[in-house]
Amino acid sequence: MSSFLARRLLFALALVVVVSSSALLLARLAPGDVTAELGPFAGAAEIAGTRARFDLDRNPASQWVVWMARAARFEFGDSFLYNRPVRGLVLRAAANTAVLALAALALATLVGIPLGIVAGSRQGTGAAVIRAASLVCLSVPPLLTSLLLVFVAATTRWFPLGGMTSVAAVGPSGPAWLADVAVHLPLPVLALALPIAATFERLQAQAITDALRQPFALAAVARGLSARDVVLRHAWRVSLRPLCGVYGLAVGALLSGSFVVEFVTAWPGLGRLTYEALRARDIYLVAGCAAMGGVFLALGSLVGDLLLLAADPRLREAARARSGERQTA
């Protein structure tokens, strides 16, 4: 287990370095740079000063080396847009996105998996409605979902239109602040969770249908177990394997979805920060956001692997066997 974790940690480190370095270099090599934000007619001295401040007067390789040297000390440079160090900005935004992502993942799991079990194990109108709803949720892009939800919120006033806290929450105590955040969660969480819940439902339905066709399920039916027991106690466990595999991917989907959802709903998270950084070509902020995105992806992948390990006894046996072989050798 410890070697597994060590391998995963190394993988995570490599992922973060590759993703953030690629982001830095791509942001640098694409046409235009952050000095465009000074306006089309900024003076030459102001442009030169800004380029020097963000190391844009160096060649890309030299800039990367300087940035990596700083990043090794957890200093990721300054943001042009926010005029403050990238590290604090990215950490705060990542925490906000984590709140959103965890809530969306929880909702997607709680909605998608039970519906998938129903749709995969039954025939009839109910299953057909679930399938149709999933297809709609999968087809509608997050931009449209979030705009639609904002429109619904504006019309019904059931939820706040956006943001993470309300104006009245200026300087609140802890529980009041948490309650305020909770009130603001439904809109972005729904926009993020619906396509993922649909993905889970579709995967779960297919996996449970496949599991119910397996000989062990037929044997359980032959032994006289109720349909409910066959589905929940036998087929579901087996069907979890493909689902655990996509949990890591779901984190990636949450991150990409959060770009537009956070932008539309004014949620101050990593997706919105990344979007703003990319739009302004705020090079160190782009790299910092990408590094944090890499951390999220690595964590998602790790969680997916651990879930897979927990769900599939054959993987646990194989891991034990490999460990035993090493000890014997």
Add this chain to the structure above:
Amino acid sequence: MSPARGGQIVASIRAEPRSFNRLVARDQSTDLLTFLTQGRLVRINRASFDLEPWLAERWESSADGRVHTLHLRPGVTWSDGMPFTSADVLFSVQAVFDRRAQSVLASSLAAGGQPIRAAAPDAQTVVITFPVPSGPGLRLLDQLPILPKHKLQGALAAGTFASAWNAATPPAEIVGTGPFVVREYQPGQRVVLDRNPRYWRRAPDGAALPYLDRIVLEIVPEQNAELLRLQSGGTDLSSSELRPEDYAPVKQAEEQGRLRLVELGVGPDADAFWFCLKPEVKGKDPRFVFVQRPEFRAAISHAVDREAFAHTVFLGAAVPVWGPVTPGNTQWFWPDVPRYAYDEARARDLLAGLGLEDRDHNGVVEDARGTEARFTVITQRGIGWYERGTAVLRESLARVGIAIDVAPLEFGAMIQRMLACDYDAMYYRPVFTDLDPAGNLDFWLTSGSAHVWNLEQRVPATEWERRIDTLMLEQAATIDPERRHEQFNLVQRIAGENLPVLYFAAPRLYYGHSVRLRGVVPSVLRPPVLWNADSLSVAPGE
């Protein structure tokens, strides 16, 4: 009935403030925060465009217009209780021209390319001396927020002024003489400003200003979401004018009694179309032979039906224009600027006069060597009216045999191409920094960084540009307003005859705000409503 005291309003802004120090940041959010938290010696009233006493209550000017003696308003204090004196004014001027401070205001506060000077005979008097006579004179000082010496002199001495009062600074450190003080800044969410209890200004009835207890600036980066918030009552106002496509829903909300729609007037800036005319870059391009001829650009001007342009591009909310100074700039607009009536036959004649005819009958004119009048126009991606404007231009010019392909680009890429003259033609709205032409020398002078069609020339490329250079420098140094107008009208005539930039329509600007907001004095300049924040209030009981 006097306005109600107390209450708060919520406004939306689309971007974070880059700093709380306007001397080193020029973004719109920083500018707005400066309006709310800082004072100036004199102020240009955004509605009447008149110069008003502000932190200076009166002044005398020398006959040659170079020396201005300003008397500071007695009893003014900073929001932390420290007295405001002439030392703060001297410090602010010093900071603007300190090289290490890299102030973005240095060039706009210079006259004749040299810095203004400030001296303080006593704590309540400041003498501002211009190195050369200045047409705008004290109006230039409207741009200069006076910053507290006692808070920032250490940073200036240490050479860290450029990063002082950045967005990470604790709000308690930011003091001002404006109507509000920063209470809290939550990055990505909002800036909260509370009433400055030490604000100096009084209402005509003697009541202390501002009326409002609090202004909240919510950061809403997406413009559709910003509109939805306004419509649903989540915000009272936005920081900028409505887009043409937002007019109908806001009008509907007004009819339902939820919002108030205000016409600000014709905007001071118009969308512009120009070719890169830099001979060093374009000289070898065979199309440059005819593009550099004013007749070619006049043909384009004749080919566009400006009424239809205004109707299509701005959905009817625009007026036709023929020059950079729109009717929105009431002080400097000149109605006699050369006009080019919509006349496709005249456009074809002008093209034929340049030897441009459709010889191969493919719908595009070409010269005798077979060089087609075909161009790529760059514009900014994602802005509705730019996309509509270039579409109308494409159709209009196609009818007279000029083909254009449109390439919408991200802002940064577009600016990079513009600065390198790596484009054929461009459609964009360059925003003038000042209504007074002397404040826009960067646009008019051939050496200017905003002389868009041929940036930063070492020597004027054409005789008519040289003439404009001379006239504009004279105009900027002339005190007599009538003489200044004569000189600038001549500049407008020369530009109108040579058409380095073509203008088609200037938008009418509209603004929406909640019905509970009182004391709104709209302006075509930004910020359209919050420039007057100290006199805003909310309806009693709301």
